[in-house]
Each structure stands twice: as structure tokens, then as C-alpha cells.
Amino acid sequence: MKRILFTFWVLVLFGIQVLSAEQLTVASFNVRNHNSSDSIKGNGWKQRCPIICNLIRFNDFEIFGAQEVLHDQLLDMLVGLPGYAYVGVGRDDGKTQGEYAPIFYQKEKFKVLSSGNFWLSEVTDRPNRGWDAVLPRICTWAKFKAVDTGFECFFFNLHMDHVGVEARKNSAKLVLQKITEMCGNTPVILTGDFNVDQHSRNYAVLEESDLLNDAYKTAKIRYALNGTFNNFMADRKTDSRIDHVFVSNGFTVERYGVLTDSYRAKIEASKPEKSGNFPKEVSLTKYVVRMPSDHFPVKVVLSFE
Numbered sequence: 001m002k003r004i005l006f007t008f009w010v011l012v013l014f015g016i017q018v019l020s021a022e023q024l025t026v027a028s029f030n031v032r033n034h035n036s037s038d039s040i041k042g043n044g045w046k047q048r049c050p051i052i053c054n055l056i057r058f059n060d061f062e063i064f065g066a067q068e069v070l071h072d073q074l075l076d077m078l079v080g081l082p083g084y085a086y087v088g089v090g091r092d093d094g095k096t097q098g099e100y101a102p103i104f105y106q107k108e109k110f111k112v113l114s115s116g117n118f119w120l121s122e123v124t125d126r127p128n129r130g131w132d133a134v135l136p137r138i139c140t141w142a143k144f145k146a147v148d149t150g151f152e153c154f155f156f157n158l159h160m161d162h163v164g165v166e167a168r169k170n171s172a173k174l175v176l177q178k179i180t181e182m183c184g185n186t187p188v189i190l191t192g193d194f195n196v197d198q199h200s201r202n203y204a205v206l207e208e209s210d211l212l213n214d215a216y217k218t219a220k221i222r223y224a225l226n227g228t229f230n231n232f233m234a235d236r237k238t239d240s241r242i243d244h245v246f247v248s249n250g251f252t253v254e255r256y257g258v259l260t261d262s263y264r265a266k267i268e269a270s271k272p273e274k275s276g277n278f279p280k281e282v283s284l285t286k287y288v289v290r291m292p293s294d295h296f297p298v299k300v301v302l303s304f305e
Helices: 002-020 036-040 045-059 071-080 165-183 201-207
Strands: 022-030 063-067 084-087 103-106 110-119 138-146 152-159 188-193 221-223 243-247 252-258 263-266 287-290 298-304
Touching: 022 045, 022 152, 022 188, 022 243, 036 045, 045 071, 063 152, 063 188, 071 084, 084 110, 103 110, 103 138, 138 165, 152 165, 165 188, 165 201, 201 243, 243 298
Parallel strands: 022 063, 152 188, 221 252
Antiparallel strands: 022 298, 063 103, 084 103, 110 138, 138 152, 188 243, 252 298, 263 287
């Protein structure tokens, strides 16, 4: 009888551990806006979009923040990402004009309880430029509930100004203020292109706060062979991380990765090459190595109880 009871309680405790070990895969991905200059250089949106969507689907991003998404790109991504929905608006008019900072999510797994946007500015409720920013900048947020477990969390996604130093500093402070006002004890995830790396004082405003932790620093397993910006150049390297994922203390960061995927674009008149160094059935053809975007996506696997 004692052995039976012991086995019973072992199974019960094991079951509790399994049930409490939930995971969530999130990401941040600046997909690069759709423009004619990139197309001329061979990095056009129409050729990159299918690569980006397949990358997202293969890595099973459950919720992710994207940046530099124009309205036509948003529509293309929704076609290429069946099963995903989004929240967000264009930063220029609060509707469809200008870049979005949308949050995409797998709609069968999550329900949006509430959502909204605020501008990174002294005036947060309508389109405008803040401080020394050269462009309007927006932050999109949503409160999600997992359909299966009932787990709830807030997700914020933004794109800070690429020029305004004061704008980036004050934007960081504003986001922390909004999280404090809105989220209470609910877990929080913040993603974005912050346009500052890990050595910046503006980055420290967030990383040294009591609210958020840089997923890179706290990850159990880290895979980051490069920084997060590549400028469409496959042969360049940087240690600067300007795309970040921050999480509140309710999460454990299991894995962090900078996904340095590339693809091949065909060169006209290139011919297959044979060699005695590999099987005769194999041939190699010279292609151009290209990047899905001028930023690498950041993937983070979180666990929570």
C-alpha cells in the first residue's frame, strides 16, 4: 500500500510540473519597408516577402512584433501567414498611412482582450513627432489571453527614431510609464527596433529598470553569431544589437536567437559546376547570397508558470 501511495503522489507531482511548464515563442522582426531603391538593388519586397513569411512559419512565432510595415506589406504578410491576425495602425494618420508597428499573433491560440496604440511623443494620442525625432513614431500594444490555458500577458511593440537621441531616451521612459499604468502584475513583453545597441544609455533606461529584463542577458541558451542589423550585406558582421526583446520578471527565457538566415538569388548566365570531389549527381550553381531583410529577426522562447 505504501508503495502504491508513493507512486501515486510521484505521478501527481510530475503531472503538476508538466501542466505548469508552459512555453511561448515570441519574436521581433524589422522587415524593411517596401521601396523602389531596394528593388533596383535586388532586395525588393516582392521577392523577400515569401522568404520572410516562410521563416516566420517555420520558426513558429506565436506572437511577434514587426517594424517598418507599410499597408501593402501588411496585406501581403497576412496572405503569406495563414492563421495569423494582427493589431496596429499606420503611424502617419492612425489608420493606414505610414509604417505600422504591428503585432501579429496566431489567432487560434490567442484572443485579444484589448489593444491600442500611442505615439512616442509628448502628445501620445494622435500622430505627431516627439522631441527631436525626425519622423512620427508609434507603439502598438495588446493584451492577449491564451485560448487553451487562460494565460494572459501584455505585448508592446515599437520602432524608435533613428536620429533623435532625446526622442529615444524619452520614448523609453514613456514606455515604462505606460507599462506601469496599464499592466499591473500581468506579465509583459516588449519588442522593437530601438535604434540603440546594448551599450547605449537609452538602452539602459529599459534594461536597468525594475520592470523589464533583456532576454539576451537572461537566456539559458543563447545563439547570437551576429548583431541584429546587416544592411542587406551578407559578408558584414556587427556586435551591436539594436532589435531587442524585453520581458518582465514573470518569464523565464529558455532560448534567445538572432536568426541569420539568408537565401540565394539566381545570376543570369551562371552554369552548373561539376567536381570530382562530390558525387556525379551533384552540381553547384553560383547564386547571389541575399538577406530577407536588412535586420535579422530575434526569436525568444519563454516559459512561465
